[in-house]
Amino acid sequence: MSRSGIKHRARKLSRNRYWQSAAGIALTFLIAGATWLYSAEPTAAPDMNTAMAVQIQHNDKPWTEHDSRFSNFVDDLRAGKVSEAVTGNDHLYVTLKDGERYAIVDQLGLAARQTYDFVARYTTPRFQFSELKERPSAAFSAGYAIDMAMRLLIIGVVLSVAWPMLWGFVTSHLKRKKKSKITFDDVIGCGEAKQALLDIAAAQRHPERFSSLGARAPRGVLLTGLPGTGKTHLAKALAAECGVNFIAATGSDFSSMFYGVGIIKVRNLFRQARRKAPCIILIDEIDGIGKRASEPRMGETEQNRIVNQFLTEMDGFNGAEGVLVIGATNLAESLDPALRREGRFDRTIAVALPTLEDRKGLLSLYLSKLKKVGEMDIDRLAGTCMGLTPAAIASLVNQAAIFAAREHASSIEERHVIDAIETNRIGEQPSGITPFTEQERLCIAVHEAGHALTAARLKIGKVDKVTILPRGQALGVTLVIPTEDKRLHRKSELENRIVMLLAGRAAEKMYFNEVSSGASSDLQEATKIALSMVSGLGMGPNKDLATLSVMREAGIEVEPGKTLDQVNTLLREQEAVCDALLEEHRDVMDFIVDRLLMEETINGTEVYAALGMNVRSLHAHDAQGLEQAAAYTGS
Structure with a gap:
C-alpha cells in the first residue's frame, strides 16, 4: 500500500473512532437524562389543609425535640389521646388532645402506612390524619443537579472509551x-x-x-x-x-x-x-x-x-x-x-505426523534459516526425530542454536542438534541438585540397566543412550528411539513393551530383593497398555472381545473387578517373562551396571556389544508415540 493510501486509511479509522465515541456519549446523556426526568420528584405544592401542617412547614421543632417510639403512639391511639397526626419529612408528627407533641422517626414510611391502615378501618376517623409533601429546597435541588451532572460526566467518559473497545471486540477478528x-x-x-x-x-x-x-x-x-x-x-x-x-x-x-x-x-x-x-x-x-x-x-x-x-x-x-x-x-x-x-x-x-523424508525436508528447511551451520548428517538426525511434529522440529533446531550460543561456539554443530533432540525427549539436565549417595547411584544404575537390556534384547526401537544422571523429572534415563513409522502393533509387540517397562523394577528385585519408588511411572505406563489390551483391543488373558467403552456408552454396567483381574494377570505374566530374561543375561546386566557406575552415561552400542548383537541389523518391532517410547525413567 502506498504512503498516501496508508494515511487515508489512518484518517478513516480516526474518523470512525471519533463518531463511535460521539455516539457513545450522546447515547449516555440521552438515557441518563430520560432516567433523571422520569425519576425526579414532582414539585407539587405541600398539602397544608390543617393548622398543624402549616406550623410544621414553618417550624417542626416543637415535635422533633420530643422523640418517641411507635409503640407509644399505638398506646395513645388505644387510649383515644391522639388529636392529629401528620406524616412527612421522614417523620410522623403527633399532637395529643392534652396538647403534648412528639415525633416518630419514619424514614421507611412504615409508621405512616400503619397509621393510614388504622384510619381506614373506621368510617368516622378517631383523629385527623394528613400527609405533608414538602417542596425540595433550593440547596437540595442544586446538590441533586450537581450530583447528576457529575454522574453523567463520568458515565459519558467511560462509555466514550468503552464503546469503541466493545465495537472492536465484535469486529476485531475480521480485520x-x-x-x-x-x-x-x-x-x-x-x-x-x-x-x-x-x-x-x-x-x-x-x-x-x-x-x-x-x-x-x-x-x-x-x-x-x-x-x-x-x-x-x-x-x-x-x-x-x-x-x-x-x-x-x-x-x-x-x-x-x-x-x-x-x-x-x-x-x-x-x-x-x-x-x-x-x-x-x-x-x-x-x-x-x-x-x-x-x-x-x-x-x-x-x-x-x-x-x-x-x-x-x-x-x-x-x-x-x-x-x-x-x-x-x-x-x-x-x-x-x-x-x-x-x-x-x-x-x-x-x-498425520511427518515421514522420514518429510523430517529430512523440515530439518533442511529450518537449518537453512540459521547462520553459521556446520556439517550435518541429515539422515541420522531425521531418524532420531521420529515421532516429532513439524512444530517440535522447528523448536529443537532453534534450541540447538541456543545451546551453541550458550557455549560461545562459532557455529552450530550436529552435537548441538542432538543435545536439543535429547532435551526434547527426556528433558534438560538440571543443575544444582543434591549429589546421590553410592546406594542411590547403584539402585539407579541397576534400574536403567534393566530397561536397556530388555529394550535391546527384545528389539524395541534403538537404545541410543543410558544415563544415571538426572534429566528433567527423571533421576536416570534410558533413551529408546523408534526406528520406523508404524500404525499397527501386534499383541507380542505390546507385551514386549510391558516387559521393558517392568524391567527396571524387576532388576531392582533381582539385585536387592526389594523394589523402590522409582518404578512408579513405569507401572503407570505398563498399566495403561495392559488396560488398553484388555478393554479395547481384545488381547486380554480371557480373550474377551467386548469393548468396555462401547458398553459404557450403551449404558451397560461393567464390573471393574473382572477387568482389574485381567489387567493384573497380564502384568504378572509379563513380569515372569521379564524375570526370566534378566536371569538369563545376568552377566550382561553386571557389565552394564559397572559401566554406568564408572562413566554415568554410556552409548547404546555398548549394550548391543555386550549382548553380541549388531545394532545396524536391528529391525524394530515397535514405534508407538514418542511420549511412550522415548524415555524410561529410573529411580
Missing part, C-alpha cells in the same frame, strides 16, 4: 490479511492432506467444472491431527493456492462477557466473508465453540445460541458464493455432531 503468502511449497509433508486440499482448491478456482456436472463445491473442511502438525499452515496455503481472500479466527473469538455479542460476531464473520468472496474462513481451535447442551445451565445458554448461529450461517449460503469454511482442531469429538455432518463440514482430513 485480517486479505491474501495469504504461504503456499503448499512452504508446507513440508502432509501429503495426503495436501492432495485432498488441492481437490478443494480446484473447485474454488474452476467452479464451472463442477457446476457443469451438477456437483456442489464443499462448504466446509475439518482438519484434525495432533498439535503442531501444520493444520493452520495448510489452511493458509489453500487460500494462497486458490488465490482468494483469507479470514482467520479462533473458536474463543466468539466468547464474550456481554450476552449476545458472540452471535453478533458469528454474523459479522460470515457477512464479511460474503463481501470478500471468493473467500476462505479459517477457524482455528474450532472445538472452543463446543457442543450444545440438551438442558443448558445458566452459562451454557449463550454457547448453545452461538452453535445454533453457526449451523444457520453454514446452511445459509451455498458453494456458488465462493465461501469455504476450514476448521482446525485437535479435539474433533468436542464439536457438536450437527456441525460435523455432511453439508456443513463435507470433508474431514487427518493431518
